[in-house]
């Protein structure tokens with residue numbers, strides 16, 4: 001009996017040790033396998049000395065206490081003597097200046113507040129490994145990078161490395177409501193437990209901050225852009241203060257969303273008119289109060305006059321007058337006002353694509369210096385593929401920031417593996433031809449082409465209370481990739497995938513290669529089985545889950561027909577000069593190339609052109625056949641991804657393997673559902689046979705149309 005109990009205990013222990021629920025993200029620090037590296041790393045961990053003190057150094061100590069025992073099997077040793085037994089020096093440039101060479105000093109100085117340098121330093125006959133920043137936060141970033149090099153087994157003490165972020169604000173936007181529901185959230189509820197704050201500190205807050213700092217995220221907006229004014233009341237400021245205090249040593253600033261009508265809702269005023277003296281006084285007082293709680297408060301993020309949110313238009317004022325009101329309240333404290341460009345209404349123009357440019361371009365130069373206009377990557381709405389937003393390159397005298405969506409509203413939500421970095425890379429590398437012929441979206445956003453100093457890359461968070469943070473374990477790669485690309489928009493999706501897979505699943509060549517392949521193929525697969533060849537906005541109504549090319553009714557720019565315009569003659573949205581001329585909002589080089597349906601990159605074809613079903617593509621096939629082939633190719637890639645994953649059963653711990661295995665099975669079904677229903681639906685217009693090479697769509701179109709999803713997660717609240 002005793003033996004049996006013992007065996008059972010042993011089994012349960014073994015399993016709990018090997019179980020991996022994904023909570024630790026990419027900071028799991030698996031034991032180093034390379035024997036030399038292990039010796040080297042344990043030696044370094046055995047003598048760590050900090051020049052000076054800072055709460056950020058306490059964060060570093062804690063991180064090393066987590067990492068070292070797991071990586072090398074022993075705890076780090078922190079020394080109090082600078083020379084004796086010391087291996088690693090950590091500190092600020094100023095404090096290390098006596099031991100630094102001139103070259104290192106100059107190099108570091110140029111790296112700015114958040115940059116770091118790491119490498120060896122010879123001093124009085126001994127060699128030290130040093131990680132140095134201009135500020136403690138630079139040291140923290142350097143330490144995370146150093147730990148990553150150990151985790152990914154690429155560490156070489158002889159290699160010097162310096163790095164600094166290319167973008168000033170690298171920010172997560174949570175669309176979290178105060179009742180903890182998350183708009184477009186697919187990973188459970190909001191991690192902000194407002195009810196228990198300020199008294200109770202969930203340990204998750206710290207792990208969240210660690211994860212963000214490890215990838216360079218330095219700003220977070222805690223609340224939904226469909227905002228609740230209550231977040232600006234004193235009670236909530238006290239709660240937000242606790243989070244700001246926790247995040248500060250990790251270099252993370254807190255922002256909040258400001259509801260434009262707050263002066264009425266919580267200020268007791270009759271108006272929110274941005275030019276009204278009482279309204280101006282309200283925002284000044286509110287903002288001063290905010291800074292009394294959070295002295296380094298980042299600022300406000302505002303969605304105004306968009307999808308029913310209040311804004312300056314109610315008072316016949318424009319976006320600049322609205323934004324400047326809040327910017328002026330923030331300016332004395334060094335705060336930043338982020339104003340979103342996601343605006344549209346069918347009153348201004350028949351094509352929603354054009355709306356933001358029509359409203360914002362005339363205001364170029366009218367915004368205060370501490371305002372950033374946050375522009376979604378494309379002009380419609382986070383579709384699986386969009387051409388870049390024509391505002392990039394169109395407002396030379398305004399700070400423009402990028403808004404990506406990390407949460408997969410239109411890219412598979414809770415059930416699909418889609419690695420988004422290839423999409424962001426595609427957007428960043430797009431040539432805008434403005435303000436200079438070689439300009440790219442990345443260059444505008446990071447300031448190299450636009451000259452703007454106040455730069456921002458924001459991402460709508462995919463984080464929630466699910467144990468693995470992101471619902472789908474593989475969606476952690478999107479959080480990771482977002483941080484890396486916000487730090488440096490020039491990074492490739494491939495190198496980021498390589499890092500993430502190594503840190504999450506280890507170094508073994510076969511799983512590494514296969515998981516990378518899975519990630520890198522997943523986005524194109526999704527585009528193909530959802531919205532190929534420039535099709536867009538044909539998803540399910542309201543919940544946006546699954547296909548819905550048949551969606552009609554309500555406001556036209558929320559329907560699918562508005563976007564695909566299929567009829568007996570053809571399909572696609574004519575946005576050339578003969579149509580809405582949204583294309584005319586881009587640089588002349590683009591207008592010229594994309595106006596011609598035989599010249600435009602095929603991926604944007606139906607975004608800009610309405611074409612006959614028999615239109616011949618460069619492949620020699622008709623448009624109808626290519627549509628069929630793309631949908632079918634998407635399904636086949638999804639199956640290939642599934643097969644690749646399933647072949648890794650013996651290589652991955654059972655818990656994570658099975659989680660992804662089950663979700664991929666759903667993904668394949670969903671891919672088939674998209675292909676079948678879209679092709680059957682478009683066939684009712686095209687009335688042509690499906691190409692011979694494809695698997696014929698199965699199922700009943702009426703049944704597809706009748707599907708309801710009352711429990712689909714993440715639906716926007718009804719205000």
Ligand code: GCW
Nearest residue numbers: 183184225226303342381716
């Ligand atoms: O993508 C759409 C979403 C809305 C969202 C809106 C926005 C926060 O469907 O849920 O609202 O964009 O970006 O403001």
